Amino acid sequence: MQRFPCPFCGPRDEREFHFAGEAGKIRPTPSAAQSDTDWATYLYEAQNPRGPSREIWVHTPCQEYFIMTRDTVSMEVLGTEQLRKETL
Numbered sequence: 001m002q003r004f005p006c007p008f009c010g011p012r013d014e015r016e017f018h019f020a021g022e023a024g025k026i027r028p029t030p031s032a033a034q035s036d037t038d039w040a041t042y043l044y045e046a047q048n049p050r051g052p053s054r055e056i057w058v059h060t061p062c063q064e065y066f067i068m069t070r071d072t073v074s075m076e077v078l079g080t081e082q083l084r085k086e087t088l
């Protein structure tokens with residue numbers, strides 16, 4: 001079992017967290033001009049890096065979304081930060 005640091009509540013059991021997506025992945029503006037390919041790319045393509053990765057997570061008890069940087073090889077948490085539009 002691993003402990004993740006919620007920036008609002010402190011270290012908590014990993015079972016209290018859920019992955020919410022890659023940081024920096026901007027949703028296309030809904031419109032008829034968006035192609036199916038653009039939507040498919042947004043929905044299904046992922047970077048899936050080997051090593052440090054910036055991801056959006058949610059801590060279920062406080063319902064806060066935040067960015068967690070973790071190493072996908074060692075599973076070490078390298079840091080967390082509050083989720084702001086400019087931090088994406």
Ligand SMILES: [Zn+2]
Pocket residue numbers: 006007008009010059061062063064
């Ligand atoms: Zn929390």
